[in-house]
Amino acid sequence: MDAIGAVLAKDLRLLWRQRTGWLSAFTFAAISVLTYAFAFDLVTDDVRPLLPGVLWVTFLFAGTIACSRSFSDEVEQGTFDALLLAPVPRTAIYFGKVLANCIALFSVEVAVMLLATILFNTPLLTVELALIAGVGTVGYVSLTTLLATLGARVQSREVLLPVLALPLLVPLLIAGVRATGAALDLPQGDAPWLMLLAVFTVWSALGGALLFPLAVER
Numbered sequence: 721m722d723a724i725g726a727v728l729a730k731d732l733r734l735l736w737r738q739r740t741g742w743l744s745a746f747t748f749a750a751i752s753v754l755t756y757a758f759a760f761d762l763v764t765d766d767v768r769p770l771l772p773g774v775l776w777v778t779f780l781f782a783g784t785i786a787c788s789r790s791f792s793d794e795v796e797q798g799t800f801d802a803l804l805l806a807p808v809p810r811t812a813i814y815f816g817k818v819l820a821n822c823i824a825l826f827s828v829e830v831a832v833m834l835l836a837t838i839l840f841n842t843p844l845l846t847v848e849l850a851l852i853a854g855v856g857t858v859g860y861v862s863l864t865t866l867l868a869t870l871g872a873r874v875q876s877r878e879v880l881l882p883v884l885a886l887p888l889l890v891p892l893l894i895a896g897v898r899a900t901g902a903a904l905d906l907p908q909g910d911a912p913w914l915m916l917l918a919v920f921t922v923w924s925a926l927g928g929a930l931l932f933p934l935a936v937e938r
Contacts, residue, residue: 753836769906810932892917
């Protein structure tokens, strides 16, 4: 736990100092929500059925931009290689990075939900939606952290990460959209979407923890 905390503290400091990637992600997310708001205003008065898809597509693309940029900065400056030389378990490095990226991405998501609440006149900052977004964020970041590590030294890593991550994230996207729709009182059937989202999150976290030591040793 001490090693995870040390990696988490280090990564949060780096994210604050090199916050260009996360600011770019937030800017992209804000522009996306604004564009959707003006587009939907032209075609429909009831935007609630469209909101779950808008939120999750925005979250996934914004997170891809931010995670890819954070790893590229570390590799270019040699920080990641220096971290691997530290006498700590590789899984501690992985979980520390996942937690740091989760905190940063969830901050962006809360800001996006606040903006969407204002633009779409629909309350989105609720405990249930925060829980859904939090569970989905952990699953998403667990997978993208591993994939960003695999492509960290590839020259075109900014392009490679979305190509690798987005097909694998389709189950998370479906479960997240359905669970969000159910939280907004939209008909979504009887499937336990939040449970399916949690199962994907557990699978991503365990798989990432097991494969991360192999990925960094290549």
